[in-house]
Amino acid sequence: xxxxxxxxxxxxxxxxxxEENMELELQNQLSFNMDNSDNTNHxxxxxxxxxxxxxxxxxxTYETGHDHVDFSHISQDDRQHCNINVxxxxxxxxPDLLNLLHLxxxxxxNSSISFANPNQTPSVYDPLFHLNLPPQPPLFRELFQSxxxxxxxxxxxxxxxxxxxxxxxxxxxxxxxxxGRGGREAGRGKIKKHFATERQRREQLNDKYKxxxxxxxxxxxxxxxxxxxxxxxxxxxxxxxxNELKLLVEKKRCGRERSKRHKTEDDGAxxxxxxxxxxxxxxxxxxxxxxxxxxxxxxKSKDTEVDVRIIDDEVTIKLIQRKKIDCLLFxxxxxxxxxxxxxxxxxxxxxxYYSFLFNTKIIEGSSVYAGAIANKLIExxxxxxxxVPPYQ
Amino acid sequence: MxxxxxxxxxxxxxxxxxxxxxxxxxxxxSKNLHAERRRRRKLSDRLLxxxxxxxxxxxxxKATxxxxxxxxxxxxxxxxxxxxxxxxxxESSSEEKEKPIRIDDQINNAAEEMKKNGIEEDVQVTKISxxxxxxxxxxxxxxxxxxxxxxxxxxxxxxxTDTNVSTYKGAILVSACVERxxxxxxxxQETKELIQQxxxxx
Numbered sequence: 190x191x192x193x194x195x196x197x198x199x200x201x202x203x204x205x206x207x208e209e210n211m212e213l214e215l216q217n218q219l220s221f222n223m224d225n226s227d228n229t230n231h232x233x234x235x236x237x238x239x240x241x242x243x244x245x246x247x248x249x250t251y252e253t254g255h256d257h258v259d260f261s262h263i264s265q266d267d268r269q270h271c272n273i274n275v276x277x278x279x280x281x282x283x284p285d286l287l288n289l290l291h292l293x294x295x296x297x298x299n300s301s302i303s304f305a306n307p308n309q310t311p312s313v314y315d316p317l318f319h320l321n322l323p324p325q326p327p328l329f330r331e332l333f334q335s336x337x338x339x340x341x342x343x344x345x346x347x348x349x350x351x352x353x354x355x356x357x358x359x360x361x362x363x364x365x366x367x368x369g370r371g372g373r374e375a376g377r378g379k380i381k382k383h384f385a386t387e388r389q390r391r392e393q394l395n396d397k398y399k400x401x402x403x404x405x406x407x408x409x410x411x412x413x414x415x416x417x418x419x420x421x422x423x424x425x426x427x428x429x430x431x432n433e434l435k436l437l438v439e440k441k442r443c444g445r446e447r448s449k450r451h452k453t454e455d456d457g458a459x460x461x462x463x464x465x466x467x468x469x470x471x472x473x474x475x476x477x478x479x480x481x482x483x484x485x486x487x488x489k490s491k492d493t494e495v496d497v498r499i500i501d502d503e504v505t506i507k508l509i510q511r512k513k514i515d516c517l518l519f520x521x522x523x524x525x526x527x528x529x530x531x532x533x534x535x536x537x538x539x540x541x542y543y544s545f546l547f548n549t550k551i552i553e554g555s556s557v558y559a560g561a562i563a564n565k566l567i568e569x570x571x572x573x574x575x576x577v578p579p580y581q
Numbered sequence: 582m583x584x585x586x587x588x589x590x591x592x593x594x595x596x597x598x599x600x601x602x603x604x605x606x607x608x609x610x611s612k613n614l615h616a617e618r619r620r621r622r623k624l625s626d627r628l629l630x631x632x633x634x635x636x637x638x639x640x641x642x643k644a645t646x647x648x649x650x651x652x653x654x655x656x657x658x659x660x661x662x663x664x665x666x667x668x669x670x671x672e673s674s675s676e677e678k679e680k681p682i683r684i685d686d687q688i689n690n691a692a693e694e695m696k697k698n699g700i701e702e703d704v705q706v707t708k709i710s711x712x713x714x715x716x717x718x719x720x721x722x723x724x725x726x727x728x729x730x731x732x733x734x735x736x737x738x739x740x741x742t743d744t745n746v747s748t749y750k751g752a753i754l755v756s757a758c759v760e761r762x763x764x765x766x767x768x769x770q771e772t773k774e775l776i777q778q779x780x781x782x783x
Binding site: 390393394397398400401404405413414417418420421423424425427428430431434435437438441442445517518521522525530531532533534535536537538556558560561 | 620624627631634635644647648651653661664665671672724727732735741742743744745746747748
């Protein structure tokens with residue numbers, strides 16, 4: 190295990206932050222493990238490793254509940270000093286070591302980052318206490334394999350054991366890695382959340398998944414893969430809607446301008462011109478490369494599913510509902526409101542469901558869009574469900 | 582399989598625990614490993630797709646992908662809102678000019694087309710069981726007429742199940758099974774006359 194460390198050091202001082210992080214992780218990993226095996230001598234042995242870091246190292250100001258350790262602009266000597274401090278405080282409590290080991294870090298940006306998270310609850314470092322020390326070799330093998338490819342490092346690190354929260358030391362190294370990666374962002378002026386413990390990092394990640402799930406209109410399952418899948422579909426749907434709306438606004442604007450031109454021009458020549466212009470030089474046509482307007486989306490509510498597809502001026506609506514209501518009347522009314530001309534309807538009773546397919550055409554001049562149709566239909570259906578007595 | 586014990590994902594926990602409870606042989610452990618790997622790969626593939634969709638990405642780690650996706654979705658939602666409000670505003674201001682012309686065109690065309698193609702208004706009703714009738718109606722197409730038909734039918738206590746509607750050359754064809762919502766049986770002739778009245782009145 191320690192021989193591997195040796196060859197690691199020789200490549201340590203590359204510019205890439207990735208490799209720096211790797212080294213950092215590894216060293217911290219080692220010193221951490223050594224700490225646990227109660228071998229303070231080895232820590233001293235590794236001091237020269239740590240002092241290999243660049244002189245221009247900036248260090249985080251780091252606050253926790255118990256300890257406040259403040260480093261800034263440490264030169265090599267000072268670092269030695271603090272490493273000695275580290276080793277001296279090694280014996281009393283392991284959490285202190287952990288605190289201190291967070292700090293010395295290389296950043297490419299040379300700016301000091303202060304991570305102050307007032308909301309953090311002072312907590313014991315769980316990873317430490319539940320440390321099982323699963324076999325080391327797999328971790329190192331992974332790290333070694335991914336050294337040359339800076340990008341794959343990240344993949345292997347979080348692609349592999351991320352969700353399982355494998356042995357606590359794995360968590361620990363990833364935490365360091367994330368801090369390392371997060372440091373690069375400092376230059377962009379983003380305030381990075383500081384996570385004191387792995388648990389908090391996990392919690393924050395879970396919270397983010399929850400937020401993502403809450404944004405999506407019809408979330409189905411709670412597991413992470415489906416949340417991301419739903420988000421992907423929703424983003425695509427939003428993009429379609431935005432394009433559709435842009436197109437409609439353009440059309441409206443051109444229509445208005447054209448009608449204004451109609452009013453101001455008296456001769457027939459002017460009218461012919463503006464009529465001819467439509468298929469050729471209209472901004473919306475050229476914007477679309479002459480292609481058809483198309484859009485589709487699906488919406489679900491508790492008892493209704495709606496699928497709206499628009500191609501040019503034809504709207505196809507599929508409606509599936511679960512309760513026994515005479516929905517045809519209400520849907521037909523809603524379609525009239527939306528200025529959709531009903532051409533075909535087909536459907537009936539299938540098992541517990543009522544399924545309908547509506548083929549409609551947009552009445553000319555109307556600028557209704559897929560989202561509006563779907564929302565209106567769901568609204569109408571839900572209102573009817575609410576009105577129906579429960580025993581039906 | 583100690584390191585599967587503290588999975589953060591609920592489904593993973595139950596799956597892992599179930600497996601642990603039932604199986605102890607190495608074969609099952611490896612199956613679990615495969616399943617777990619597949620699950621992780623599925624998640625990371627989806628995350629990659631998500632990242633590819635979002636144009637502004639700050640950092641490449643999992644947490645920021647999700648964050649950036651959240652920001653992007655909010656931006657898109659806001660755009661949709663702005664555009665749709667804009668559209669609504671444009672629509673309300675320019676509505677008066679457009680509408681009156683169009684409706685008249687449609688009405689005139691429908692009646693003419695029907696006559697041109699020899700389609701006549703028609704009502705047919707047959708009994709298919711004790712409580713069910715089947716009806717077929719052809720009538721001239723006008724805006725909102727179908728809705729009015731449905732309204733009248735509901736009002737009179739008729740329920741249309743298994744409905745089909747087609748339009749062609751200015752005429753609407755409606756074929757449906759009709760049941761009475763109340764318990765009385767339906768008489769064919771009565772119903773036919775009722776429907777004919779409805780069509781005349783709408």
